[in-house]
Amino acid sequence: MEHPSDTQEAPSLVLRLAGPSTTKAGLSTEQTEINRIIAEASKGSKFYENEKRKDKEVTARIERILKLRDQAIKGVDMGKMEQKVDHLLEAIERERDLTQFIVHFDMDAFYANVELLDNPSLAGKAFGVGHGVLTTASYEARKYGVRSGMPGYIALKLCPDLIFVDLHMSRYSEVSKQIMGLFRQYDPNMLAASVDEAYLNITEYCMQHNLDPDECVGRMRQRVFDETKLTVSAGIAANKVLAQICSDKNKPNGQFHLPHNSEAIRDFMRGLPIRKIPGIGRVSERLLDSIGVKTCGDVYKCRGVLSLLDKQFGLHSMLRVHLGIASNVVQPGAREERKSIGSERTFRAISEKEKILQKLEDIAAELDDDMERGGWAGRTVTLKYKLDTYEVFTRAKSFNRWIRTKAELYEAGKELLQPEWPLRLRLIGLRVTKLKDLRKKDGGILKFLEPLPESPSKKSRAYDSDGQDSDVEYIEPDLEDDLNHNASDSEDELPTAAAEPRASTSGHRPPQMFASSASEIPSPSRPSKPRGTGPIGSTRVAVSEWQDQVSPKHRGLHMRDDDDCPVPKARSDPDKAPSASTSTTATVIECPLCTRPFTDNDELNAHVDWCLSREAIRSAQVEGDRNERSKPEVGAQHLKEWWKGGSVEGTAGSRKPKRRKLGR
DNA sequence: GCGGATCAC
DNA sequence: TATGGTGATCCGC
Numbered sequence: 083m084e085h086p087s088d089t090q091e092a093p094s095l096v097l098r099l100a101g102p103s104t105t106k107a108g109l110s111t112e113q114t115e116i117n118r119i120i121a122e123a124s125k126g127s128k129f130y131e132n133e134k135r136k137d138k139e140v141t142a143r144i145e146r147i148l149k150l151r152d153q154a155i156k157g158v159d160m161g162k163m164e165q166k167v168d169h170l171l172e173a174i175e176r177e178r179d180l181t182q183f184i185v186h187f188d189m190d191a192f193y194a195n196v197e198l199l200d201n202p203s204l205a206g207k208a209f210g211v212g213h214g215v216l217t218t219a220s221y222e223a224r225k226y227g228v229r230s231g232m233p234g235y236i237a238l239k240l241c242p243d244l245i246f247v248d249l250h251m252s253r254y255s256e257v258s259k260q261i262m263g264l265f266r267q268y269d270p271n272m273l274a275a276s277v278d279e280a281y282l283n284i285t286e287y288c289m290q291h292n293l294d295p296d297e298c299v300g301r302m303r304q305r306v307f308d309e310t311k312l313t314v315s316a317g318i319a320a321n322k323v324l325a326q327i328c329s330d331k332n333k334p335n336g337q338f339h340l341p342h343n344s345e346a347i348r349d350f351m352r353g354l355p356i357r358k359i360p361g362i363g364r365v366s367e368r369l370l371d372s373i374g375v376k377t378c379g380d381v382y383k384c385r386g387v388l389s390l391l392d393k394q395f396g397l398h399s400m401l402r403v404h405l406g407i408a409s410n411v412v413q414p415g416a417r418e419e420r421k422s423i424g425s426e427r428t429f430r431a432i433s434e435k436e437k438i439l440q441k442l443e444d445i446a447a448e449l450d451d452d453m454e455r456g457g458w459a460g461r462t463v464t465l466k467y468k469l470d471t472y473e474v475f476t477r478a479k480s481f482n483r484w485i486r487t488k489a490e491l492y493e494a495g496k497e498l499l500q501p502e503w504p505l506r507l508r509l510i511g512l513r514v515t516k517l518k519d520l521r522k523k524d525g526g527i528l529k530f531l532e533p534l535p536e537s538p539s540k541k542s543r544a545y546d547s548d549g550q551d552s553d554v555e556y557i558e559p560d561l562e563d564d565l566n567h568n569a570s571d572s573e574d575e576l577p578t579a580a581a582e583p584r585a586s587t588s589g590h591r592p593p594q595m596f597a598s599s600a601s602e603i604p605s606p607s608r609p610s611k612p613r614g615t616g617p618i619g620s621t622r623v624a625v626s627e628w629q630d631q632v633s634p635k636h637r638g639l640h641m642r643d644d645d646d647c648p649v650p651k652a653r654s655d656p657d658k659a660p661s662a663s664t665s666t667t668a669t670v671i672e673c674p675l676c677t678r679p680f681t682d683n684d685e686l687n688a689h690v691d692w693c694l695s696r697e698a699i700r701s702a703q704v705e706g707d708r709n710e711r712s713k714p715e716v717g718a719q720h721l722k723e724w725w726k727g728g729s730v731e732g733t734a735g736s737r738k739p740k741r742r743k744l745g746r
Numbered sequence: 747g748c749g750g751a752t753c754a755c
Numbered sequence: 756t757a758t759g760g761t762g763a764t765c766c767g768c
Contacts, residue, residue, distance in 0.1 A: 233758045
């Protein structure tokens with residue numbers, strides 16, 4: 083490790099140290115200087131050493147892939163290989179759906195601009211939000227290379243006059259709700275992907291109001307500005323992924339419409355850096371680069387090799403990337419799709435057993451609190467710890483009863499920690515999976531009139547066998563429930579996807595269907611494997627988004643009839659997108675959560691149940707701000723994951739798990 | 747079912 | 756003066 087030749091770091095390491103969001107600024111000559119400063123400031127730290135280690139692992143992985151490629155390429159008729167891929171491309175092209183107008187809204191430097199709003203004296207100044215690690219930075223600070231996720235002391239090296247501003251999470255969430263409420267008027271099925279991002283399908287709204295989509299989006303952005311003095315950027319395209327990429331195009335305070343036209347889309351994709359695709363991160367970018375894929379257009383040039391390395395890269399996914407085909411289904415996330423709940427914390431490295439156990443207890447208390455508030459129990463507990471070397475490990479244990487109290491969490495954690503001693507830790511965390519939704523019982527008119535999710539945490543304990551917080555064993559009332567997976571069986575609770583067939587253990591699949599076209603494609607047109615897609619490296623490329631199919635139901639300009647919101651009639655209601663003038667006849671009651679109007683009481687009740695369950699999750703994320711828990715500029719990946727479609731994938735690296743007994 | 751790894755935000 | 760937290764997914768065992 084201590085070679086004298088360490089004086090110069092690999093270019094890949096320098097990039098890695100620059101952080102994940104380095105792609106934003108592009109590669110100006112200044113950027114390389116910035117990266118050098120960052121690498122310089124990091125040098126010698128434990129963090130730096132760990133990054134170096136990981137960087138080397140990726141390099142080794144690349145070597146394995148190249149070796150594999152050279153092996154596979156022997157005696158192969160590349161022309162024929164490419165011909166096969168071309169047939170596959172034609173088949174995928176036939177799935178393209180250009181009928182829907184999908185919009186992705188993205189608030190500009192959300193936290194920073196809210197702070198600016200509340201403290202005008204910051205105008206024009208370079209400032210970062212957060213302490214320790216920045217959650218975001220003002221545009222002035224970004225000019226110096228200051229980015230979200232950057233440690234404060236490094237930001238100071240780049241920008242000595244940088245001002246540090248405190249986080250005000252509840253304020254951001256308040257503003258966010260206001261804006262989301264506005265958006266929802268244009269599409270009740272809007273997907274709030276995070277605090278500052280939303281996806282909408284404005285097709286129907288535009289039809290009904292005889293509006294051009296660009297015009298519509300322009301007005302929406304103007305309304306947001308009028309009502310909040312905040313600017314928002316937007317992307318308009320035929321599917322969610324394209325819309326997301328487009329919203330970045332004219333940021334800040336701009337919008338971009340990618341024509342609903344196959345040619346235009348492919349032209350657009352051709353020059354697009356592969357890294358822009360959601361799911362292609364720093365590692366995947368390097369792996370793809372090693373076989374010559376830098377842009378989405380390169381996918382076509384390299385289709386032969388990609389076909390040979392299907393297992394490693396997922397040919398089918400990559401072809402969808404190249405064509406710019408992805409899901410255009412927009413629907414809100416559902417509570418029942420939650421898969422885990424956890425809590426973790428970083429602290430100054432400690433090695434005393436008592437102190438570590440104290441941290442464990444703290445985390446157990448936090449998690450218990452969150453689980454209680456959210457109404458969750460679970461069967462598997464996973465302990466996570468990070469050594470002071472930054473190496474991360476997890477240890478898990480499954481139980482045949484539901485874990486839900488602080489004491490149970492703590493005991494499980496202690497047991498998992500037991501064999502690992504001695505340790506010197508800088509982080510400890512607990513996560514619970516195999517969840518059971520404690521709120522699902524008496525699903526019906528779920529406490530519509532009771533205090534909303536925010537209020538007294540006691541409420542959730544109502545489901546408790548006793549109100550006690552004691553560690554009385556909570557014996558599983560219905561064990562069969564758990565055998566049914568997710569216990570999501572017959573449910574009235576959450577209408578979302580209730581009618582959908584279940585796919586595997588992962589629970590419900592979005593309506594756009596899980597079965598990929600692979601099964602529909604004439605078998606000679608695709609490579610040997612039954613599943614025409616694979617991951618990049620050992621991680622399935624999160625290009626899963628590109629996997630799901632466009633639902634046939636979505637064809638046709640009119641209504642999407644797979645609406646899972648329990649308000650069937652609302653779909654054909656003229657007031658689906660309520661304008662001020664719409665409230666005519668009978669008494670109109672608004673949903674207290676999303677402000678959607680109703681005239682029928684039953685419909686309202688059903689809707690509120692549905693809305694509540696989503697709200698509960700949303701507030702659970704936001705509540706994180708107690709305890710100054712630092713959050714990223716946007717934090718709700720799970721919401722995002724929920725709409726990610728299909729999956730599938732192959733394998734990769736010959737990585738072998740190192741079940742190391744790590745001391746130190 | 748477990749553990750490591752990658753990714754998004 | 757010392758690089759975050761939550762959640763998801765996939766692979767190889």
